[in-house]
Amino acid sequence: MARYLEINKKQTKEETWEEPFYLNMGPQHPSTHGVLRLFLELEGETIVNCDPIIGYLHRGVEKLSENLNYNQTIVLSDRLDYIASAANNTVFALAFEKLIGLEVPRRAKLLRTIVCEMARICNHLLWLATHALDIGAMTVFLYCFRDREWLLNIYEKICGARLTHSYVRVGGVRQDFTKEIIEELYRFTEEFPSRIYDYETLIDVNRIWLRRTKGIAVVPAEQAINLGLTGPVLRGSGVPYDVRKFRPYDAYGEVDFIVPTGKNGDTYDRYRVRMEELRQSNRIIRQCLDKLPETEGEPVLAENAPDLLIPEKVKEPKPQPVPKKGVIFRGVDRPIVPSGEAFASIESPKGELAVYVVSSGSNKPWRLRIRTPSFVHISAIPYMAKNHMIADLIAIIGTLDIVLGDSDR
Amino acid sequence: MKIFEKALLIEILKGLALTLRKMLFARPVTIQYYDKVRPVPASGFRGRHALVRDEKTGDSLCIVCLRCVKVCPSKCINIEYETDEQTKKRKIIKYEIEALRCVYCGYCEEVCPVNAIVLTEWYEYVGFTRKDLFFDKEKLLKNWDEFIVTKKRPYLNPFWKPRGIPEKFLPVKKRQFTGV
Numbered sequence: 001m002a003r004y005l006e007i008n009k010k011q012t013k014e015e016t017w018e019e020p021f022y023l024n025m026g027p028q029h030p031s032t033h034g035v036l037r038l039f040l041e042l043e044g045e046t047i048v049n050c051d052p053i054i055g056y057l058h059r060g061v062e063k064l065s066e067n068l069n070y071n072q073t074i075v076l077s078d079r080l081d082y083i084a085s086a087a088n089n090t091v092f093a094l095a096f097e098k099l100i101g102l103e104v105p106r107r108a109k110l111l112r113t114i115v116c117e118m119a120r121i122c123n124h125l126l127w128l129a130t131h132a133l134d135i136g137a138m139t140v141f142l143y144c145f146r147d148r149e150w151l152l153n154i155y156e157k158i159c160g161a162r163l164t165h166s167y168v169r170v171g172g173v174r175q176d177f178t179k180e181i182i183e184e185l186y187r188f189t190e191e192f193p194s195r196i197y198d199y200e201t202l203i204d205v206n207r208i209w210l211r212r213t214k215g216i217a218v219v220p221a222e223q224a225i226n227l228g229l230t231g232p233v234l235r236g237s238g239v240p241y242d243v244r245k246f247r248p249y250d251a252y253g254e255v256d257f258i259v260p261t262g263k264n265g266d267t268y269d270r271y272r273v274r275m276e277e278l279r280q281s282n283r284i285i286r287q288c289l290d291k292l293p294e295t296e297g298e299p300v301l302a303e304n305a306p307d308l309l310i311p312e313k314v315k316e317p318k319p320q321p322v323p324k325k326g327v328i329f330r331g332v333d334r335p336i337v338p339s340g341e342a343f344a345s346i347e348s349p350k351g352e353l354a355v356y357v358v359s360s361g362s363n364k365p366w367r368l369r370i371r372t373p374s375f376v377h378i379s380a381i382p383y384m385a386k387n388h389m390i391a392d393l394i395a396i397i398g399t400l401d402i403v404l405g406d407s408d409r
Numbered sequence: 410m411k412i413f414e415k416a417l418l419i420e421i422l423k424g425l426a427l428t429l430r431k432m433l434f435a436r437p438v439t440i441q442y443y444d445k446v447r448p449v450p451a452s453g454f455r456g457r458h459a460l461v462r463d464e465k466t467g468d469s470l471c472i473v474c475l476r477c478v479k480v481c482p483s484k485c486i487n488i489e490y491e492t493d494e495q496t497k498k499r500k501i502i503k504y505e506i507e508a509l510r511c512v513y514c515g516y517c518e519e520v521c522p523v524n525a526i527v528l529t530e531w532y533e534y535v536g537f538t539r540k541d542l543f544f545d546k547e548k549l550l551k552n553w554d555e556f557i558v559t560k561k562r563p564y565l566n567p568f569w570k571p572r573g574i575p576e577k578f579l580p581v582k583k584r585q586f587t588g589v
Contacts, residue, residue: 072482075514107573139428146438157451160528160568166514174519175453176573201427205420300573307578308520309480 020048027056031134031394034404036378038393047393050385052378057408062368069310069363070096070170070337078164080372081406083126084119086112087348089168094249095344095355096170100337102302106251107295108172113251114185114288115158115167116346117281121192122151123349123401124274124281131271131398132203135212140202147195150188157181171305182289189286196278213268217384217396220265227380230373231351232273233400237265243347255287267399306336310363335361350374350401374400374407453567455513455528458506458544459553461589469550470525473499477517477526485510486517501546508542515568522580524569524589529556563588 026037035056041049061080065073073096077088090112097104104112129144152162158181159167159174167174203209219229224237234241242259244252260276262269313333339361345354351373360366377400384396414420440446450456460469473490489503517526529552536542544552557564565588576584 068482071516072480075482075512075516078512139424143431149438153451156454160451160453160455160515161513164512164514166516173573174515175567175571178572198427198431202424206424207415207420298573299575301575301578303575303577305578308516309476 025390025393027053032397033130033402036397036402036404038381040390040393042390045389045391047385047388047390050382050393052381054375054378054404054408057404059409061409062370065365065368067364070306070365071308071310073365073368074169075164075166078166079405080370080409081123081348081350081353081374081403082163083403084123084349085163085165086115086119086167087346087353089165090116090250091344091346091348091353091355093168093170094346095342095357096337098342098344099340099357099359100170100306102171102305104172104250104302105295105298105300107176107292107298108300108302109251110288110291110295111173111177111300112168113255114285115165115173116250117284117288118151118155120281120349121278122148124278125151127274127398127401128199128271131395131401132209134394134398136208137203137206140199143195143198143202147192154181154184154188157184169301169305169308170310172299172301176300177292182292185285185289189282189289192282193279196275196282200275210268212392212395213271213399214266215264216267216388216392217399218264218266219380219384223383224265227383228376229351229380230376231347231349231401232270232277233351233377233380235260236262236270236273238263243345243352247345249344249346251288251291252284254291255284257284267395270399310336312336312363337361337363345371348373350403350406351377370409372406372409374402374404375409377402378407450530450532452530454530454532455515455568457529457531457534457552457556458508458511458549459527459529459531459556460504460546460549461525461527462550462553464589469501469504469546470523471501471504472523472525473501474522476520476522480516480520482514482516483510483512504546504549506544506549508544509539518566518568519571521569523582524566524586527553527566527569529553531556557589565589 021042023040023042024037025040026032027035032038037053037056039051039053040047059079061076065076068076074089074092077092078085080088125144125148129141129148132140155165156162158177159165219227219233219237221237221239224234224239229237230241238261240259240261243249244257245259257280260273260280262273313335315333337359339359341356341358343354343356345352352371353373354371356369356371357365358367380400381396385393388396440448442448460471462468463470473488475488478486478488485507487503487505487507488501490499490501492499513528515528518524518528531552565586570579570583570586
C-alpha cells in the first residue's frame with residue numbers, strides 16, 4: 001500500500017507525469033464484475049504490470065460459520081458464489097456428510113445433480129451474457145438473460161428462492177420435486193440446445209468477436225497447472241481435468257458426459273469449452289430426469305440425518321445384556337458429529353470448489369476452510385494481462401469468470 | 410470461397426437475420442409489471458413473514474418453544490415470554506422479526522412444531538423507514554390476514570410439511586396436518 005501512496009504523491013506533485021503511467025481500475029468499474037481493483041502499470045495503452053487488490057467484499061464467512069451449526073452454515077454458502085448457489089450448498093453438505101458418516105439416498109443424489117447442473121447452466125449463461133456485453137455484443141446479453149429467467153423460475157418452484165436457494169441440507173435435500181417441475185425441466189432440456197445454437201450464430205464466427213478473443217491471454221497447459229487454474233479455464237488449455245470424472249460425487253458416476261477441452265488456451269478456446277459444457281449439462285439433466293421414476297416414492301433425506309436444529313448430543317441407552325424399561329433417560333451422551341476432519345471438493349461452474357472442515361465434537365465446525373476457484377483465478381490475472389491492451393484486460397476478467405463474493409468470502 | 414464470404418459479410422448477415430426473425434416472430438418476454446401483469450410467485454416462495462392467526466381464539470398459534478429462535482442463522486427473531494406458575498404454560502409478551510436482517514432461508518417454518526410461522530408468497534412489500542420492516546406480533550398477524558384472503562383455503566405451505574421428507578423427522582402435529 002505504501003508503494004501506491006508514494007507513486008500517487010509523485011504523480012500529483014510533478015507537472016509532467018513520468019513514464020510508466022499508473023492507473024487504478026476499479027473497484028467501481030462495471031466490467032470488473034463486482035469490486036475488483038486492479039492497479040495497472042501502463043506504457044501507453046499496454047499493460048506492463050498488473051496488481052489485483054481484493055478484499056472489498058470480505059464478510060468473514062469462515063469465521064462466522066464457527067458460531068453456526070452445520071445446517072445454518074449452508075445458508076452462508078449461498079452468499080459465496082451467488083450465481084450458482086446450489087453448487088456451493090452441495091460441497092458444504094458433502095463435507096459435513098463425510099464428517100458425520102451419512103449415506104444420502106439415491107433420489108436425493110439425483111436431485112442434487114440436477115440442481116448442480118442447472119446452476120452450471122445459469123452460471124455459464126450469465127458469464128456469456130456479461131462477457132459478450134463487455135466485448136460489445138448486446139443481443140447475446142438479452143437472449144441469455146431470457147433463458148436464465150426460465151431456469152430461475154424453475155428454481156423458484158423447487159425451493160422457493162431464485163438466487164439464495166439453501167436447497168441442499170445435511171443428509172439430502174429440503175424437499176422433493178413435483179411432477180410439474182419435472183415436466184417443466186423436460187421442456188427446458190428439449191428447447192435449450194436450439195437456444196445455444198442461437199448464441200453461436202450470433203458470435204461464434206463474428207469477425208469482431210474473433211478479433212477480440214483469438215490469441216488473447218494465451219495460457220499453455222503447463223503454465224495453467226502451475227498457476228493452479230481449474231475448471232473451464234484449465235480445460236481451455238487442453239488439460240482434461242474434471243472432478244466430476246476423477247472423483248465422482250453424487251450421481252455423476254452413473255451419467256454419461258464428455259469433458260470438452262480446448263487446444264490453444266486462449267480466450268476463444270475457453271469460450272468454446274463453456275459452450276460445449278452447456279450442452280453436456282443439458283445432457284446430464286436429461287439423463288437424471290430419466291432416472292428419477294426409478295426412485296419414485298423414496299425419501300429425499302437419509303435415515304440418520306440430523307435435524308435442522310442439530311443438537312449437540314443425543315442420549316443413547318446404555319448397552320445392557322438384559323434391556324430394562326425406562327432406562328433411556330439414564331443413557332450415555334453421544335455427540336452427533338464426531339470429532340475429526342473431512343475434505344470434499346466438487347466441480348463448481350467456475351472451477352474446483354473445496355471445503356475442509358475440522359470438528360471438535362460439538363454441533364458447530366471448529367474450523368472451516370473454503371478453497372474457492374475465483375481467488376486462485378484472480379491471482380492469474382497478472383500473468384495473463386502482461387503485454388496486452390487495457391481493452392483486452394476486460395476480456396481477460398470476463399474469460400476467467402470471477403465473482404468477488406466467491407474470492408473474498 | 411472464404412474471401413467471398415468475408416467480403417459479403419456472410420456471418421454478420423446471418424446474425425442480423427436471426428435478430429430480425431426473433432424481433433418479428435417471437436413472442437415478447439418482457440412484461441408490463443404492476444400496471445398490466447402482476448406475476449404470481451410459485452407455491453412455497455419465501456416472502457414476507459407472517460404469524461398464522463388461529464380461527465378459534467383470534468390469536469397466534471405459537472407455543473413459545475423457541476425452536477425458530479435457535480435455528481435462525483441471522484438471529485432476526487426475538488421472543489420475550491412469561492411462564493404461568495400453575496399451568497407451566499408459556500405466554501408471548503413480544504414476538505419480533507427484523508425483516509431487514511432475515512436471509513429468507515425458511516428454516517423457521519420448517520422447524521416450527523405447530524406451523525405457527527410462515528414465509529408467505531407475498532413479495533410486494535417495501536418501507537420508507539427501517540421501522541416499516543420491523544415486524545412485531547400485531548403486524549405479523551396482519552400480514553397473515555392480508556395474505557390469506559388471496560389464497561384458497563385450506564392453505565398448506567410446502568415448507569410446513571416438505572415433500573419427500575420421512576415422517577420420522579416431522580413433529581407429531583405436522584404429520585396429520587392438512588392446512589389452515
